[in-house]
Amino acid sequence: MLEGLGILITGGASGIGRAAAELFAGYGARVAVADIDLAAAQAVVESIEAVGGSAIALAVDTSDPVQVDRMVDDAVAWLGRLDAAFNNVGVAHPLHPVEELPLAVWERTMAITATGTLLSMQAELRHMVKAGGGAIVNTASNSGTHGTPMLGGYGASKAAVINLTKTVAVEYASRGIRANAICPGVIDTPPIAALAAAGTDFSQIINAPMGRIGTAKEVAELAAWLCSGRSSYVTGQAISIDGGQSATP
Numbered sequence: 001m002l003e004g005l006g007i008l009i010t011g012g013a014s015g016i017g018r019a020a021a022e023l024f025a026g027y028g029a030r031v032a033v034a035d036i037d038l039a040a041a042q043a044v045v046e047s048i049e050a051v052g053g054s055a056i057a058l059a060v061d062t063s064d065p066v067q068v069d070r071m072v073d074d075a076v077a078w079l080g081r082l083d084a085a086f087n088n089v090g091v092a093h094p095l096h097p098v099e100e101l102p103l104a105v106w107e108r109t110m111a112i113t114a115t116g117t118l119l120s121m122q123a124e125l126r127h128m129v130k131a132g133g134g135a136i137v138n139t140a141s142n143s144g145t146h147g148t149p150m151l152g153g154y155g156a157s158k159a160a161v162i163n164l165t166k167t168v169a170v171e172y173a174s175r176g177i178r179a180n181a182i183c184p185g186v187i188d189t190p191p192i193a194a195l196a197a198a199g200t201d202f203s204q205i206i207n208a209p210m211g212r213i214g215t216a217k218e219v220a221e222l223a224a225w226l227c228s229g230r231s232s233y234v235t236g237q238a239i240s241i242d243g244g245q246s247a248t249p
């Protein structure tokens with residue numbers, strides 16, 4: 001589905017990003033795996049190369065504009081082109097009621113999740129506009145469309161990601177660029193596994209009609225489709241992938 005495409009994935013060293021890097025490479029893309037944890041990104045590259053895929057690891061803190069510009073330049077230099085970008089970095093924060101949400105927690109969450117996505121899109125758009133097109137996929141969350149108790153900073157940062165995605169879709173559609181957001185429900189990735197190991201019973205918390213949490217590969221499949229030409233008439237959407245959770249009253 002992604003044969004011959006050059007795709008950048010941020011937060012590609014773990015969880016949804018790692019699953020996407022491996023899946024996209026399996027579908028024939030060359031992938032740049034960018035992450036703040038370079039050693040873990042390198043391990044993903046090795047797992048891709050071990051099965052005949054093509055990937056490069058890049059170090060980046062996506063909240064830093066200089067590092068983000070360098071990441072995108074390096075990705076384009078290695079990929080030769082930037083057909084698609086999966087901006088997947090995001091961080092949750094410890095649980096706080098809104099009245100007690102520390103300013104420093106709010107600012108860090110916004111810097112990494114909202115500003116980081118803006119900076120990534122800005123650098124990617126500069127290349128895509130020159131090239132005459134591209135696809136951007138941003139990882140948001142159902143927390144960006146619904147109120148999630150105790151996660152006010154996280155939800156606000158994801159709402160910003162959704163709105164920026166829609167704005168880019170509208171601004172850049174005439175230049176051949178599509179932008180969509182993915183809104184996962186609860187997905188089995190290392191942060192969720194850590195909470196489960198510490199005693200959180202997600203089957204009691206989530207109200208997903210399918211009765212289970214999702215896998216990172218299931219989310220990666222949606223991202224792959226949105227990066228591919230198969231979704232050529234889809235832009236400006238925030239698509240939930242949550243076992244039906246967001247459809248319940």
Ligand SMILES: NC(=O)c1ccc[n+]([C@@H]2O[C@H](COP(=O)([O-])OP(=O)(O)OC[C@H]3O[C@@H](n4cnc5c(N)ncnc54)[C@H](O)[C@@H]3O)[C@@H](O)[C@H]2O)c1
Pocket residue numbers: 010011012013014015016017034035036037040060061062063088089090091092112116139140141142183184185186187188189190191192
């Ligand atoms: N797992 C879920 O249930 C769930 C639900 C909704 C949304 N999401 C979103 O999915 C995305 C991926 O989450 P995950 O569960 O796979 O998490 P994860 O922790 O497994 O992966 C996140 C990756 O991002 C990297 N990262 C963190 N800060 C960074 C920074 N400043 N610069 C570069 N890389 C950085 C981490 O090193 C890590 O490799 C996030 O945006 C998250 O908010 C996850």
